Amino acid sequence: MAHAHTVSAAPRKGFWAVLKDWLTTVDHKKIAILYLLGGTIFFAVGGIEALLIRYQLMFPEFDAIPAQTFNELITMHGTTMIFFVAMPLVFAFMNAVLPLQIGARDVAFPFVNALGFWLFFLGGLLLNISWLFQSVPDAGWTAYVPLSGPDYGSFGVNFYVMGLQISGIGSLIGAINFIVTVVTMRAPGMTFMRMPLFVWTSFITSALILFAFPAITVGLVLLMFDRLFGANFFDVTQGGNVVLWQHLFWIFGHPEVYILILPAFGIISEVVSTFSSKRLFGYSSMVFATVLIGFLGFMVWAHHMFTTGMGGIANALFAVATMLIAIPTGIKVFNWIFTLWGGKIRFTAANLFAAGFIPTFVMGGVTGVMLAVAPANFQFHDSYFVVAHFHYVIVGGIVMALFAGCFYWWPKMFGRLLDEKLGKWTFWTFYPGFHLTFFIQHFLGLQGMPRRVFTYLDGQGWNTGNLVSTIGSFLMAVGVIIFLVNVFKTAAKPAGAPQDPWDGRTLEWTIPSPVPEYNFKQLPVVRGLDAWWVEKSEGRKEMTPAEPLGPIHMPSPTILPLLMSIALFIAAFGFMYANQPFDNGFIRFLFEKYVIAIAGLVMFFGCMIARSLKDDPGYHIHPEELEGEGVHQ
C-alpha cells in the first residue's frame, strides 16, 4: 500500500507520534542516533563504575567498597564499555556516515539494521539490569571458567551469558548489513579504490565481526549449557577442559579489539585529511594495511594466553605473529603524520582529538609490542601493565576517535555544530586526565601490582601511583561532563548548520545538514577518490547527478525489531530463572516448566514468520515533494 509522503515542513508531531517514529524506524540515520544515545547512556554507567573502582583504589586497604562488589564493578565496567559503549558508538557512525559516503540512499537491509540496534539495546539492558537484581556478574569481562561456571560462579554471570548472546546476534546481523551495502550499493563511479577510508575500515570491521562473533556465541552457549543444563564442557571432573573457554573467548576477543580500533582508524583518516586540506597520504597502502591488520588479527589470539602453559612452540608462533601486526599499524601512523605534513592544519575540536589520538595510540601500540614478547609477558600478564596498555589503545585510541567523530559529523547528523570552545575544554581536561590516570599504571604493573584487585597492602610502594591515577580519573570525568553540557547546549540551539562546514572532501558534505530522509535527491556520479573534492577542485558547486529526478522508494517502519528483541529478553529471563525457588507457586510453575522461556521464543519466531509472510511494499517520496532547488532533468 504505497502512499505519498510529505518530506518538507512536516507539522509538529505529538510525543506518542515521535516515540512511535523512533521505536519503529528503519532509517539508518535515526538508527545511528539511537546507537549514539544507547552508547552514551551505557558510557555513563560504565564511567561511574570506573570512578568507583578508582575511588576504592585511591588508598591502600581502603574499605569504601567490599571485595565482592569491587569484582562486580570491574566485570561490569569492562563488559559494558566494550560491548555496550565502544561497539554501539562505532555502529552509530557507521550508520550515520557510511551510506552517505558511498552515495547510497539506504543500507541493504533496513529491517535487519533496526533489529541489530534493538538486540544490542535489550542485551545491554539485560546485562545492566543485574544491578537491580543485586546479582551482578563478577568473573571479569573475560568470564574465565571455572570461576564463571556452575560450581564456583555466582548467579549474576547468567546476566552476562544471556545479555551478550542477545547483543552478539545484533552485532552479527548489523555487520552482514554493512558488508552487502558496501558491495552492492555504491554510487556510479565509486570503485572500491575510490571509497573513503572510513568506508574501507567499516567494511573490514564488518568482516571481522562476521567471523569473530560466532566463536564467542559458541563459547557463551557452552557456558550457558554448563550453568543451566548440566553440561560438562568446562567441568574437569567430567572430562571438561578449562582452557577451551579461553581459546573460544580469545578467538573472538582479539579480533574484537580490531573491530573497535579499525573504525577509529577510519575516523582519524577522515578528520586528519579534511582539516589538513590534503588528501590522505598513501591511500592504497592504508587500504592494504587495514586488510592486513584485519587478517592478522585472527592469527594472534593466544597472546592473551601465554601464561596458560601452551608450550614454547605455540608461544613463539603467537609472539611473532603479534609483533607483525605492528608493521601495518606503523604504516598507518606514518601515513597520518604525512597527511598532516605539508598541509594547512586547522585545529578544530575534532582535529584536536584526532591529533591527540596519534601519539597516544602509538604509546599503546608500543606497549602492545612489549607485551608480545612472550617471556616478558609472563611478568606483564594480568598486571596493571596490561590495564595501562589496553586503556591507552581503547581510551587513548577509540574514545579519542569517537570524540573526533562527534565533533566532525554532529552537524551532518543533527543540523547543529557542537560548541568549539566547550570542545576544546573537553579535550584539555579529558586528555591530560587520561594520561594522568593510565601512564603511571605501567609502572604499578611492573612493580608487581596484579589487576582485578580490590585493594592493596600498604608499604609496597604503590600508594602514590594509585592516588595519582585516581585523581586523573576524576579529571577525565570532568571532561566528559563538559562534553555532555555541550551536547545539551547544542540541542537547544536551532538547527541551521551549513551543508559543508569543514570544507570537506567526501560525499556526505554534498547534501544538507541534517540529511533529508532520502539522503540524495539524485544519486551522484563519482569521478575519483575524495569525490566531492574532485568536483570542488574543478570549480563545481555540486555533484553531477547520475540519474534523472524520480520517485524514491523507502522501506516502511516496523515494530517487529523491537518486539523480537523484547521476546529474546523475556526468553532469557525464562531460562535464567527456571530453577529459582520462588515463593509464589504460580510463578514457580511458569519458570520451572519453561513457560516464560518458551513464550519468549514463540514470540521471537512468530515475529520472524510474520516478517517472512508479509512482504513490505514500502512507500514512495515523489519528486513534487522534494525541494525545488538543485533538481536536474
Place this chain on the structure above:
Amino acid sequence: MKRWYKAGRTALILAVAALLMAGCSGALDPQGERAKEQYFLIVLSFAIMALVMIVVFALFFIAIIRFRKRKGDTGYPEQVAGNHKLEIIWTVIPFTLILILAIFTVTYTFKHDEVIAADEAVNVQVTAHQFWWEFNYADYGIRTAQDLVLPENSWVNVDLTSADVIHSFWIPQLTGKTDTNPGLTKTVAFKTGDHGVYQGKCAELCGEGHALMDFKVVVLTEDEFNAWVASMQEPAPAPTTPAAVAGEEVFGNYCISCHAVTSDKMSLGPNLKGFADRETVGGFRENNDTWLREWIIDPQEVKPGATMPAFGDALTEEELNNLIEYIRTLK
C-alpha cells in the same frame, strides 16, 4: 605553538615524576635468573620501542607545529598522494626492528619453557586453592602451605595445578607467572636468588579473596634449607605449658578435621606444621598473636572470601588463648 610547548613540557615532567615515584621493585628489581632475563627483554623491547617513539613523536610534533594554518592564509596545499620511497622505508625499518626483537623473543621463549632434570633441582608440587597456596615436596615427604621455602641460588621445578578455579603463580622478583589450571598440570622452572624473603602473588581473578592471595618465598642458605627440611620431617615437640596442652585439646576438637600438624598428612586446609615460623597469617598479615586471633575469630573479616569457618562464637576467650599458645608450638 606556545600551548603545545607547555603541554609537552607538562607531559614530560609528569612522566619523569612518575618514573621517579615508581622506584624499582618487582619485575624491575629481578633477583632470580629467569626474572633477570625477562627484565632484559623488557628493557630491550622498551629500548627498541623508545627509538620508534622518538622518531614518530618528532615527526608528529614537527608536523603539527610547522604546518598549522596561518591567519589569512588562503589557498590549498599540494595534494600529495604518497611517496614510494618513504613507504618502503617505514615498512622495512620496522620490519627489521621486529625481526631483531623476534629473534630474542623466540630464543627466550624456548629457554623459559625448559624444565630442569628432576635430580638437579628442588621439585615442588604447587596446588592453588581459593585463597591459599599448597606446597608439597614429594621428594622429602613434606606438605606445607603459604611459605614456599627454597635454597638460595638453586633451580626449582614447580608442578602447577589448581584444586578449584584458575589462579596464577607469580613471584615478580624471581620469575614471571604461570597459570594454575584445574585438571591440568604445568611444570615450570626458575632459579632463586640470594637468601631473603620474596613476595608471591596470585595473578588471575579467582573470586573475592584474589587480591589478598599472597604468598611468601623464603629463600634460605643451603644449610638452613636442609635444617628446615629435617625439622619439617619431624613432628613438632609436644606442648609443655598447661595452656598449650589445653590448646592442643581445643585444636583437636575444632581444627584437626581441616588442618594437619605433621607434614606427612594431607588436609583440606593448609598444613600447619611449622606455622609458628611462617612469615604470615592468612598469607599476607604479619604472623603475630593479634592477627592470628583476628583470623581464628573471623577469617572473612581478615580476608574476604576465605573458606575457613569463623570460630569467634564457638570458642571462649580462654580457649582461644590456649589455642594460640598451642599454635605457637608448631615449629
Place this chain on the structure above:
Amino acid sequence: MSDVHAHAHGAHAHDGPLPPYPERATLDGRNKILGFWMFLAGETVLFGSLFATFLALKDSVMSGPSGQELFSLPLVALATFILLTSSLTSVFAVQAMHRHDKKGILVWLGVTVLLGLGFLILEIYEFVHYVHLGHGFTTSAFSSAFYTLVGFHGAHVVFGIVWISLIIGQVASKGLTVVTAPKVYVTSLYWHFVDLVWVFIFTVVYLMGKLG
C-alpha cells in the same frame, strides 16, 4: 545498473514476463543472496567452533559409553543418504524456478521437506536410543559436546523444514515472482549448507568415532 531507479527496495509483481534467473532480477534479490552467503560464512565459523570443541573433548568419555560402542553406521548412512537426496531435490526446485515452473517448485520443495522430516525422525530415534544406553547430555564432556554439535545441526534441520514449508505456502499463494524467487533460492542455499555440515558431522563424529 537499472537500480539507480526508484524501485530499489522490493519490486512490483506486475512488471510483465518473469525475467530469467528471477531471484537476481532485483537489487533486493541480489542483496538477499549476497547477505545470505555472508550469513553462511558466519555459520561456518559457528559450526567450526562446535567441531573444535567436539574434537577437544571427544575422548572424555568418563563413565559413559564411547562413540565406538554407540554409533551404528548403517543408521547414520541411511540418514546421510536421505539428507543428501533432499539436497538434490532442492536443486530440482531451483531448476524448476529457472524454468518458471511453479508446480515443479512446489513438488520438489515438498519432497525436500518430507525427506528432511525423515532425517529428523531417524535422528530423534537415534538420540532416544543413546539415552537408554547411558549416553545423556550431562553424562560427560564428550556427551555434552556430541549432543550440542549434532543437536545444533538438528535444530538447523528443524528450522529449515519450517522455513521451506513457509516458502512453499508463499509460492503457492502469491506465485513465482521477483519477490518470492530470492526466498526460494536462499532457502535452497541454506539447505545445502545444512547438508554440507552433516557431511562433516558424519565424517568427524561418526566415522572417526566408530573407527577410533
